[in-house]
Amino acid sequence: MRWVGLVFASGVMVTDEVIAVFNDMKVRKAQANEDEKRKRKKAILFRISNDLKNIVLDDGKEILLGDLGNTVHDPYQHFVKMLPADDCRYALYDATYETKETKKEDLVFIFWAPDNAPLKSKMIYASSKDAIKRKFEGIKHEWQVNGLEDLKDRHTLAEKLGGSSVVSLEGAPI
Numbered sequence: 001m002r003w004v005g006l007v008f009a010s011g012v013m014v015t016d017e018v019i020a021v022f023n024d025m026k027v028r029k030a031q032a033n034e035d036e037k038r039k040r041k042k043a044i045l046f047r048i049s050n051d052l053k054n055i056v057l058d059d060g061k062e063i064l065l066g067d068l069g070n071t072v073h074d075p076y077q078h079f080v081k082m083l084p085a086d087d088c089r090y091a092l093y094d095a096t097y098e099t100k101e102t103k104k105e106d107l108v109f110i111f112w113a114p115d116n117a118p119l120k121s122k123m124i125y126a127s128s129k130d131a132i133k134r135k136f137e138g139i140k141h142e143w144q145v146n147g148l149e150d151l152k153d154r155h156t157l158a159e160k161l162g163g164s165s166v167v168s169l170e171g172a173p174i
Helices: 002-007 016-026 034-039 075-082 119-135 154-165
Strands: 041-048 054-064 089-099 103-112 141-145 166-169
Touching: 016 041, 016 054, 016 089, 016 119, 041 075, 041 119, 054 075, 054 089, 054 119, 075 089, 089 119, 089 154, 103 119, 103 154, 141 154, 154 166
Parallel strands: 103 141
Antiparallel strands: 041 054, 041 089, 089 103, 089 166
């Protein structure tokens, strides 16, 4: 078991591209034109590279605001379907929700570690989580998910965002 040392500090680095995506999602440009808004990411997945050295974008695993209403009708369900059934991922999801008082948007950092992912993958992702979290400053909501049953309805995410004060998520009532 040579890889046991990875449990304590994996040494995995976060790429500049991942940090740039996070910063783009975090900062909403008030003066953004329609084209810029359409390219804005609603959700994105990150993975650990095959050589286990970097956290990188998971190619093609994103939802753009421009997709909403066109190719994506329910962004939350679409996001859930993007997650691999048998491997770990990190994700950022830009949740749009309403409480009894106001409309809100918050980024949620999700650590996806399904029960049937390989043990080695779970250990590497778990030991690398702090590396990515340190780069994602200002995240208010973090969620570790271990199976689709934890994700399949909006109630669990609504609970993470504000408990019983949340009345809708992505425009759908809770």
